[in-house]
Amino acid sequence: SGEAQRIRQRRGRIFALPEEPEVARVWLPKYNSPGLAMARAFGDFCLKEYGLISMPEVSCHRVTEKDEFIVLATDGVWDVLSNTEVVSIISRATSRASAARFLVESANRAWRTRYPTSKIDDCAVVCLFLNTHEADQPSSSAANNL
Template sequence: MLLSSWEASFVKSFKEIDEELSLDSSIDSFCSGSTAVTMIKQGDHLVIANLGDSRAVLCTRGQKNQPVPIQLTVDLKPNIKSEADRIKKCKGRVFAMDEEPEVFRVWLPDENCPGLAMARAFGDFCLKDYGLISTPEVSYRKLTPDDEFVVLATDGVRVK
């Protein structure tokens, strides 16, 4: 019950954020956007919602009491088969440029732009009709006595 209730709340919240962003004319979000990661801790339960390549990493203690990082999220990039399949089904294209063969990107159907390296994001409305979504992937973890802290991380935040 805990996971499904929180999952529904996260999905609804992420959808509302994307809708509000689309209505804010002071932010140029047509060909730009952001990823996100958020977490709720309830007792010894963690519920994590991830969008794009923001990450949640848990520090736990190993058998020799050393710190061990555990990535709690998956980077939601276009090279993941299920993400690429959704994008292609919506007529978006997924491929890597010759200069960066390891970086798969999302492209418009008939133009080699914008080349977004994410499969999910807030904003980037030029790609929303072509498979880019703002629905987070929601995961769960029960904490143990060895777990110490979680780092929520993102990059590319620019404040004017």
């Protein structure tokens, strides 16, 4: 991928640990650290010289009357749940206030099922509901299980 090529061109290394073969990580050229599981991040200055960038991937979507909510979530959620699964989970939440927590709990269960030998990545979620006719507040939740 373009991410891997950029990192290797800057002398960074990419490999997975034997105990987590499904998680490719970025490593310093001569040290087995820090083992960051992403190629884009804010604040990881030690890997910046080796191809880690803070430029986010951006996509645009025109909001219409059909759109009910926006979900902002960390990679720990998106690594184990598809867009369709996230929409289904949020739609099944018993209330707007509990929607983000319900999604975090669902992502944690998916991690344990899909990657039983891996640590659960951090899962943080903000749900912004667009239909202002309902009086609930936006929902947010986080779980750090590193």
